[in-house]
Amino acid sequence: MAKAIEEFESAQDKKGHDFEVGDTVDVHVRIVEG
Incomplete structure (x- = not known):
């Protein structure tokens, strides 16, 4: 989690x-998938 x-x-x-909102969502998606 710390890495994310x-x-x-x-x-x-x-x-x-x-x-931007889209960028934030993309980052959260990558954290969940990662």
């Missing part, structure tokens, strides 16, 4: 914390 959180935070950093 790190990936989520990394994705936020790359996007400058400007998350």
Whole structure:
């Protein structure tokens, strides 16, 4: 779980914390599948 959180935070950093709804959902989906 910690790894998924790190990936989520990394994705936020790359996007400058400007998350679109679709991007957030995609990240959550990847966490669930991962």
